[in-house]
Amino acid sequence: MxxxxxAGALWLAAARLAAxxxxxxxxxxxxxxxxxxxHHSAPEKKYIVESMSGGVALLDxxxxxxxxxxxxxxxxxxxxxxxxxxxxxxxxxxxxxxFRDVADAAGVAHPGWGMGVCAADVxxxxxPDLYVTALGANHxxxxxxxxxxxxxxxxxxxAGGGWSTGxxxxxxxxxxxxxxxxxxxxxxxxxxxxxxxxxxTCEYRGIPVQCGPRGLAGESDLLFHNDGNGRFTELGRQAGxxxxxxxxxxxxxxxxxNxxxxPDLYVADDSTPSLLYLNQKDGTxxxxxxxxxxxxxxxxxxxxxxxLAVGDxxxxxxxxxxKTNFSEEYNDLYRNEGxxxxxxxxxxxxxxxxxxxxxxxxxxxxYDNDGLLDILVVNGHVYPQLDVAQRGASAGYRQRKxxxxxxxxxxxxxxxxxxxxxxxxERVSRxLAVGDLxxxxxxxxxxxxxxxGAQVLHxxxxxxxxxxxxxxxxxGRMTDAIGAVVKLRAGRLNMMRLVQSGTSYLSQExxxxxxxxxxxxxxxxxxxxWPDGSVTRRENVAADQRLEIRQP
Amino acid sequence: MMRRVRRARHGLAxxxxxxxxxxxxxxxxxxxxxxxxxxxxxxxxxxEWEAATRSYRSALxxxxxxxxxxxAAEGRAESSRAAFDRAAAVAADDAGRTRxxxxxxxxxxxxxxxxxxxxxxxxxxARAAVARSYLNLGVxxxxxRQFARAAELLAExxxxxxxxxxxxxSLGVARFNAQQYVAAVAPLSRALATRPADAELRRMLxxxxxxxxxxxxxxxxxxxxxxxxxxxxxxxxYGLALARSDRPAEAEAVFKSLLARHGDSAELSVVLxxxxxxxxxxxxxxxxLSRALAxxxxxxxxxxTLGEIQLKxxxxxEAEAEFxxxxxxxxxxLKTRHNLATALELEGQSEEAIDLLRSxxxxxxxxxxxxxxxxxxxxxxxEAAAAVEQLETARRLTPxxxxxRYQLGLAYQKLGRGEQAEREFQAFRELKDKRRxxx
Numbered sequence: 001m002x003x004x005x006x007a008g009a010l011w012l013a014a015a016r017l018a019a020x021x022x023x024x025x026x027x028x029x030x031x032x033x034x035x036x037x038x039h040h041s042a043p044e045k046k047y048i049v050e051s052m053s054g055g056v057a058l059l060d061x062x063x064x065x066x067x068x069x070x071x072x073x074x075x076x077x078x079x080x081x082x083x084x085x086x087x088x089x090x091x092x093x094x095x096x097x098x099f100r101d102v103a104d105a106a107g108v109a110h111p112g113w114g115m116g117v118c119a120a121d122v123x124x125x126x127x128p129d130l131y132v133t134a135l136g137a138n139h140x141x142x143x144x145x146x147x148x149x150x151x152x153x154x155x156x157x158x159a160g161g162g163w164s165t166g167x168x169x170x171x172x173x174x175x176x177x178x179x180x181x182x183x184x185x186x187x188x189x190x191x192x193x194x195x196x197x198x199x200x201t202c203e204y205r206g207i208p209v210q211c212g213p214r215g216l217a218g219e220s221d222l223l224f225h226n227d228g229n230g231r232f233t234e235l236g237r238q239a240g241x242x243x244x245x246x247x248x249x250x251x252x253x254x255x256x257x258n259x260x261x262x263p264d265l266y267v268a269d270d271s272t273p274s275l276l277y278l279n280q281k282d283g284t285x286x287x288x289x290x291x292x293x294x295x296x297x298x299x300x301x302x303x304x305x306x307x308l309a310v311g312d313x314x315x316x317x318x319x320x321x322x323k324t325n326f327s328e329e330y331n332d333l334y335r336n337e338g339x340x341x342x343x344x345x346x347x348x349x350x351x352x353x354x355x356x357x358x359x360x361x362x363x364x365x366x367y368d369n370d371g372l373l374d375i376l377v378v379n380g381h382v383y384p385q386l387d388v389a390q391r392g393a394s395a396g397y398r399q400r401k402x403x404x405x406x407x408x409x410x411x412x413x414x415x416x417x418x419x420x421x422x423x424x425x426e427r428v429s430r431x432l433a434v435g436d437l438x439x440x441x442x443x444x445x446x447x448x449x450x451x452x453g454a455q456v457l458h459x460x461x462x463x464x465x466x467x468x469x470x471x472x473x474x475x476g477r478m479t480d481a482i483g484a485v486v487k488l489r490a491g492r493l494n495m496m497r498l499v500q501s502g503t504s505y506l507s508q509e510x511x512x513x514x515x516x517x518x519x520x521x522x523x524x525x526x527x528x529x530w531p532d533g534s535v536t537r538r539e540n541v542a543a544d545q546r547l548e549i550r551q552p
Numbered sequence: 553m554m555r556r557v558r559r560a561r562h563g564l565a566x567x568x569x570x571x572x573x574x575x576x577x578x579x580x581x582x583x584x585x586x587x588x589x590x591x592x593x594x595x596x597x598x599x600e601w602e603a604a605t606r607s608y609r610s611a612l613x614x615x616x617x618x619x620x621x622x623x624a625a626e627g628r629a630e631s632s633r634a635a636f637d638r639a640a641a642v643a644a645d646d647a648g649r650t651r652x653x654x655x656x657x658x659x660x661x662x663x664x665x666x667x668x669x670x671x672x673x674x675x676x677x678a679r680a681a682v683a684r685s686y687l688n689l690g691v692x693x694x695x696x697r698q699f700a701r702a703a704e705l706l707a708e709x710x711x712x713x714x715x716x717x718x719x720x721x722s723l724g725v726a727r728f729n730a731q732q733y734v735a736a737v738a739p740l741s742r743a744l745a746t747r748p749a750d751a752e753l754r755r756m757l758x759x760x761x762x763x764x765x766x767x768x769x770x771x772x773x774x775x776x777x778x779x780x781x782x783x784x785x786x787x788x789x790y791g792l793a794l795a796r797s798d799r800p801a802e803a804e805a806v807f808k809s810l811l812a813r814h815g816d817s818a819e820l821s822v823v824l825x826x827x828x829x830x831x832x833x834x835x836x837x838x839x840x841l842s843r844a845l846a847x848x849x850x851x852x853x854x855x856x857t858l859g860e861i862q863l864k865x866x867x868x869x870e871a872e873a874e875f876x877x878x879x880x881x882x883x884x885x886l887k888t889r890h891n892l893a894t895a896l897e898l899e900g901q902s903e904e905a906i907d908l909l910r911s912x913x914x915x916x917x918x919x920x921x922x923x924x925x926x927x928x929x930x931x932x933x934x935e936a937a938a939a940v941e942q943l944e945t946a947r948r949l950t951p952x953x954x955x956x957r958y959q960l961g962l963a964y965q966k967l968g969r970g971e972q973a974e975r976e977f978q979a980f981r982e983l984k985d986k987r988r989x990x991x
Contacts, residue, residue, distance in 0.1 A: 205832045290977040291965045298928070300958035300980060328864060340965065346898045352866030390832030393864035
């Protein structure tokens, strides 16, 4: 699958000024890959709980060097009593572009009313485990090293309850064990659901629609501290991250927001201010979203926060934030200025084009390997009734994707239409995960749609730059090195990437860190800052290879 | 944006004493008052307005003197002083002023022989005469089409006796015709309560409501008006009331029926387009607004609404073009400049946006939205101190604007004024919570 590389400084300069004019970037290979998963959802979406699933995870569950795909399915109000009515899929990557669903054999097919997913080697045995959020009890699928998993959520104390959505693992207290944060959405009793179309918060442009989240009671969030003995203790309130106000929590991102080396936590909230918790290094957090400028829109709008991406898009040495929102709001690009964030959404030219769309899954990723992080957003409305109502500035129920090409000057061009119909196809998407499915150095995309089939988009860009993919092996129980930062210098490019558990919208990206190098055929310097603060350095690393670095 | 709708009416009539009442023989202290009233109304009947005016002013003088003396006799010194002052203001000549001075010095003596009941009766008659005098003076001004002056005089009448016959009606009509729509609402409402079948009065009140921003009440009054369907201006007013009371679908139907009956009209196409945009049908709205521009290329409202539609859809360059066209149609309009500055700011053209906003604020320093936008732009450019200056002014002008509190909080934060920042963020949260729990 290797393609010819077009190298040279002249090409790189051109790539930074304008988006590539190539006709083919992604090819939809879903069917030929053998992916037949279809997410279940009630057609009319009479209840909000039928609109919010589901996530997708990219992980190498069998440690064969090929990234596999887990797609979360959900129930409906009508099928709520039958867990077998939904069927989540675990597609084992067979190589050669083929996948096979092994979810039943693996024991991960029926998480009930599934919502999201995040991955991590929770017990440090070298095998990735899966955490699946749900309406009702969540699931911690422990990897048995033989292609099967065992749900140990209850035993481990992480089953939670209520309506969980986002999740992410991180070692917030640096004790060498991965802890777990779970966001929750609204308090929902299936026996007493808010009646469709009845009430002020159950109308949209004068037509009856599902109720919520406004008008419904919000749910608090959960922080499970890993006690190191196979058990977790819920410490959200003590740590100051429980969200007692009950904002409507969705996307979760652990990242170092203030550059002090400790993992902070950002939660995208729907229709309420989002939350940024700064790690106080003593087991507690301080919520600072307002003073840091990441709580609301520039004009103080409480946006419908959904998915999150964290990345150093301007190669400035700090992790910025991208958040997807509801239509007629705009997607936020918050640039990290060190001691605060600036809302540069309009200045970066990522905001205006997002206004018609309800954004969900998103990722910073370098699709053309030019050394600059681009942005992908998948969209889809929540009200099927929209197609018979007046839409205002919104696109219809089914919506296209948005692809932003990074120009290298702090601005982006929205270029989806330049790459043929694949990204322009109107769908009702939710989860999104990016990873290199075929190990060819170009990043592929997997999307979980609310209605209908999933989508696997294979990156076939001919004129992509050089690349490097780094797999980190942490020491002790932190085998995934979640929270580690990989920094790389190649020519004029200074990049950094973060290893994250829980990304995008209720999803999990490929944890291997990918760098586009543009014309550079080697990285002069590569540095890993491990979660415990220790540093490993490499020099003169050749391009176009997958590299594994173990923590000493 | 609000289109003022008015229907001039000035058919007010003076209130005249019947012959029997005029011939009554008053007790001595009120004789001069009754004489003045009788003279005024005789002059009115004869069409001698100047003489009538003089006599009514005499009546006012006498009436205020009586009230002053009555109040003095009953120990209400402050009220008595005020009545004497009012009398002084309408004293016609030196003789009157001399008499007034003498009475001021011995105010109780003139009414010394009257019983309490007689004084009360005299006071009531004096107050009625004052109200009557102001009423008829006001009506005469209205008949001379001096509506603002008429409204002042009628307000005096209403203050002297709010229940005096026709006073609320006359005051409402005068204010209405003086285009004091907001002030007209209260007297017209009171008048309508006493004459609910008066269709013209309902229409006036509806129009006053419309201009006062009380659209739902305006729509309610016009809903069952029997003449509405046949009267284009009433129908138009009804459509506006519906649109602005968040009933755009009904408004759209009204405007469509007007267009069907009266043919192409740029003005009607604009309001139709606005109602369609409000309903979320941007496509139909764009068609209607484009039609308006085809009929009349410089209809600023059409450009403004098209600009807003483009802005909401994220088509910034198109929005900018519409706002520039709007500005060309009304170069001095401050809201238009603000609209253009909004689009420019989102496009990153902050220099021109700042210039526009400074020009707006030079003309109208209390334009809170312009202050806010200027502050926001300055903050984004790193000029936090200058931003604070603008945003603090905006906060003073609109303390309940959550966006202002948020941006001001960010600006304080940037200046290291953390406590002030937190106060603003807290105010923001409280405003949002209040809005969430509100109706």
